[in-house]
Amino acid sequence: MKVVVDEEKCVAAGQCVNAAMDVFDQRDEDGIVVVLDEHPPAELADDVRNAAAICPALAIRIEE
Amino acid sequence: MTARVLVVGASASGLSTVEALRRKGYAGGITVLGDEPHAPYDRPPLSKQVLSGAWEPERAALRAEEQLTSLDAEFLLGETAVALDAEKRTVRTASGREVTADAVVIATGVRARRFPGAPDLTGVHVLRSLEDALALRGELVAGRRLVVVGEGVLGSEIAATARTLGLEVTLAGPLAAPMALQVGPVVSGVLAGLHTERGVTLRLGEGVVGLTGEEGGRVSGVRLASDEVLPADVVVVAIGAVPATEWLADSGLALDNGVVCDAWCRAAEGVYAVGDVARWHHEGLGRSVRLENRTNATEQAMAVAGVILGEDRPYAPVPYFWTDQYDAKLQVHGFLPADAEVDVVEGDLAARRFVARYRVGGRVTGVLGWNMPKQTRLRRQEVVDALQEPAVPTPTTVPVPTPVITPAPTH
Numbered sequence: 001m002k003v004v005v006d007e008e009k010c011v012a013a014g015q016c017v018n019a020a021m022d023v024f025d026q027r028d029e030d031g032i033v034v035v036l037d038e039h040p041p042a043e044l045a046d047d048v049r050n051a052a053a054i055c056p057a058l059a060i061r062i063e064e
Numbered sequence: 065m066t067a068r069v070l071v072v073g074a075s076a077s078g079l080s081t082v083e084a085l086r087r088k089g090y091a092g093g094i095t096v097l098g099d100e101p102h103a104p105y106d107r108p109p110l111s112k113q114v115l116s117g118a119w120e121p122e123r124a125a126l127r128a129e130e131q132l133t134s135l136d137a138e139f140l141l142g143e144t145a146v147a148l149d150a151e152k153r154t155v156r157t158a159s160g161r162e163v164t165a166d167a168v169v170i171a172t173g174v175r176a177r178r179f180p181g182a183p184d185l186t187g188v189h190v191l192r193s194l195e196d197a198l199a200l201r202g203e204l205v206a207g208r209r210l211v212v213v214g215e216g217v218l219g220s221e222i223a224a225t226a227r228t229l230g231l232e233v234t235l236a237g238p239l240a241a242p243m244a245l246q247v248g249p250v251v252s253g254v255l256a257g258l259h260t261e262r263g264v265t266l267r268l269g270e271g272v273v274g275l276t277g278e279e280g281g282r283v284s285g286v287r288l289a290s291d292e293v294l295p296a297d298v299v300v301v302a303i304g305a306v307p308a309t310e311w312l313a314d315s316g317l318a319l320d321n322g323v324v325c326d327a328w329c330r331a332a333e334g335v336y337a338v339g340d341v342a343r344w345h346h347e348g349l350g351r352s353v354r355l356e357n358r359t360n361a362t363e364q365a366m367a368v369a370g371v372i373l374g375e376d377r378p379y380a381p382v383p384y385f386w387t388d389q390y391d392a393k394l395q396v397h398g399f400l401p402a403d404a405e406v407d408v409v410e411g412d413l414a415a416r417r418f419v420a421r422y423r424v425g426g427r428v429t430g431v432l433g434w435n436m437p438k439q440t441r442l443r444r445q446e447v448v449d450a451l452q453e454p455a456v457p458t459p460t461t462v463p464v465p466t467p468v469i470t471p472a473p474t475h
Contacts, residue, residue: 011386012393014441015359031395031437049087053080053366056358056386058106058126 001045002063003052005033009059016060019051020044033059069372070163072145072155073171074098076106076358077339079126080365081169082137088373094137095163097155099144099172102194103132108358110197111221112388116229117201121194145172148315150332167372170312170323170337171365174305174356179213182275187283188299191218203298206230211286211294213272214302215242217387220255222300224389227264234265234294236272236286237303243387247396250406251420251432254413255389262390267294275299305356307341322354327378328371329364336371338364348380348451349399357385382447392416395440398430398447410439419443427453 003023012031016024023044025034040048052060069085071078074096082094098104104126113119132139144158154164176190189200200222204210210226212219215237223242227233239245241252242259256266270288277283285293307322317331318324322343325331329344337344339361343354355364360383367379386395404422411418411434419440422430428450433440 011388012437013359013384013386013395014437014444015384017441018444026438026441028438030435031393031441050366053083053087054359054362056108056362056384 001040001042001048003035003038003040003048004061004063005035006059006061007032009057011057011059013056015054015056016051019054020047023048024051068092068165069094069167069169070153070155070165071096071169071171072148073169073173073339073341074100074104074139074141075171075173075339075361076104076126077173077361077365078169078171079104080362081171081338081369082135084366084369085372086135088369090369090373094135095165096137096139097143097145097157097163098139098141100193101142103127103129103139103141105194106358107192110194111191111218112225114194114197115191115201115204115222115225121198124194144311146311148312148317148335150316150335153334166334168335169365169368169372170331170335170341171339172308172311172341174340175308176301177304177306179272179275179301179303182301183277183279185275185277185279185281185283187277187297188275188301190301191222192305200298200300204229204231208232208297209295210234210298210300211236211296212300212302213237213286214300214304215239215244215268216302216304217243217246217385219300219302220259221387221389222302223259223264224262227259227262228390231298232265233263234267234286234296235259236267236270236288236294238269238271240269242266242268245402246400247394247432248400248402248404248406248422250413251394251434254416254434255392258390258392258416305340307343307354309341324352327380328376329368329379330371336368338368344379346380347378355383357383359384380451382444382451391435393435393437395433395437396430397432397440397444398422398428398451400430400432404429409443411436421446 010033023037023040105124109124147156153168176192210231211234212223220242223235241256244252274287276285285295309319323337325344327345340356346353400422409421417435420432428446431443
């Protein structure tokens with residue numbers, strides 16, 4: 001699994017961090033998404049898929 | 065025809081329901097009815113990027129065609145549901161089609177409220193659909209006078225977008241400041257300062273009683289309660305939305321400003337509601353709520369997909385919404401009641417970079433951030449903790465639902 005984010009689409013909601021905090025964070029200055037782990041381990045796959053689904057700006061894409 | 069799951073509504077919450085069912089391993093049949101002819105698209109950009117012209121409309125599509133295809137669901141677009149028999153779980157459409165399902169998910173959203181009793185005038189707009197956005201966009205020409213009726217989130221966003229495009233913008237509505245109902249007096253005061261500084265004329269605190277113009281002709285202005293007329297070349301009416309439940313009038317479902325559901329978002333056996341149209345019992349709050357925001361459309365859909373597949377988890381989210389106006393990005397987690405006590409806990413109001421905490425009776429109900437998204441999200445936990453404390457006890461008399469559909473075994 002590979003996580004790809006679109007910083008331009010990101011609205012800094014932080015919902016992805018709530019869903020998968022080992023994989024996503026936000027920049028301190030403007031809240032834009034930061035990917036901590038581009039290739040998350042299998043045990044986090046469901047959380048990461050949920051994070052992509054919950055993103056209100058459709059800014060997270062997952063390549064399985 | 066028979067579908068195992070029928071989703072009525074093909075916007076964010078309807079699509080999210082389908083996706084969540086598939087993610088959770090459901091492999092059975094799914095049919096989706098959508099009254100609009102378009103493939104599912106996203107609404108938040110309509111008042112911002114699509115309205116300003118920064119995005120072509122295609123960019124608001126929720127999914128690419130191949131992603132929709134991969135869901136293996138039958139999308140019937142341009143098919144308006146006109147009736148539901150909740151007992152039989154049969155939906156009839158305007159074209160006469162009947163679809164019966166084991167589970168029916170109502171995701172028909174809301175409709176823009178129109179100005180009551182207004183004459184038929186050109187130049188008067190509402191903003192809910194893609195067509196609405198494109199029609200309005202065509203009229204947003206620099207130098208024109210735009211009056212936005214309604215000082216809520218949508219009205220405030222439209223005012224900001226139009227002002228940025230160079231129109232002469234007036235924002236009118238009965239409350240004292242933009243978004244006063246949504247964010248309370250302190251933050252709406254800061255918003256009023258921002259709009260004024262950017263050149264929007266605020267005519268707030270006075271009701272709008274009518275539109276002026278010759279019947280069949282073009283709008284010429286907006287009449288206030290004082291009888292003063294605000295001259296206008298274009299008018300946007302953004303005075304809220306009403307749940308699209310007319311088609312459910314004879315369904316046997318309880319309707320009360322939305323489809324009334326229990327804590328599992330169940331309106332009747334095998335019938336659920338999600339998104340803007342759903343009013344459900346929020347156990348953390350101990351009362352029913354209906355949320356019109358983008359995040360709820362997805363979260364509630366995920367919850368309902370789980371319930372359909374037998375998960376026993378009441379839906380009790382910490383709501384989230386955001387709004388972008390000029391360079392201001394506001395983020396809200398939780399609830400901001402009008403009578404809440406508001407403290408700035410980080411940053412400061414004058415710098416327009418802060419986090420405000422809302423409390424009622426000492427209990428945190430929500431946090432609002434202005435250009436401090438991460439810091440705001442970090443304080444969301446306070447809202448989560450407060451929601452988990454026992455609320456005013458309101459016993460639910462609703463039994464735990466039984467699954468109507470068993471997911472295919474995953475391997």
